[in-house]
Amino acid sequence: MAQLFRYFQGDPVMTSSPTEVRMWVEDLDYSFLSYGEIFESAEINGERLLNITRKQLIDLGIVRTDHQDILLQAVARIRKKGKAEEQAMRREDQNIKKMPTRFGKESEQLEHAIDRVLFTISERRLARSLHGTIEHPPHSILTATLDLVNIASTILNILERPPFDCMSEFSSLKNHLINHITLLKHFSEQ
Structure with a gap:
């Protein structure tokens, strides 16, 4: 018994057939x-397997305790x-339910x-046009742009x-946001 547990792609689930x-x-x-x-002959399906007990294993003829332990542990x-x-x-469902509220707050x-x-x-x-000066962007613009x-x-x-990543209307919104951020960055540097 060198290999006690080896999970393969098809671990039994409630709907697994006896085969x-x-x-x-x-x-x-x-x-x-x-x-x-x-x-298989006892028609142990996935549901019965996932609820099997040591007594049921003995009733099936599996009397070696080490084999019972392996089956029960698996x-x-x-x-x-x-x-x-x-x-x-x-947790993912809860996060998805909270997403519209969070998205609304972030949008605001x-x-x-x-x-x-x-x-x-x-x-x-307006100040530049009135005074005709060229200076570095003030901290207020840089701070506001950074916040944005x-x-x-x-x-x-x-x-x-x-669920937003696979919805086309949200991918276009994402591209729209990126374009606006690029424009704002360009304007704030002028």
């Missing part, structure tokens, strides 16, 4: 080939893996940041995650 369970049992260890036939690992996947899916912040940058740029242009870029990058990060 799939047989293949999985036989693949656990070479000495389990006869057990595969026992599981089943426990599959259940644990399934629970971890369920929890990850629940982006609008305010754009207004600040545009106002500061227009004030600067930070907020836009947060929104871009949101748009690069599911």
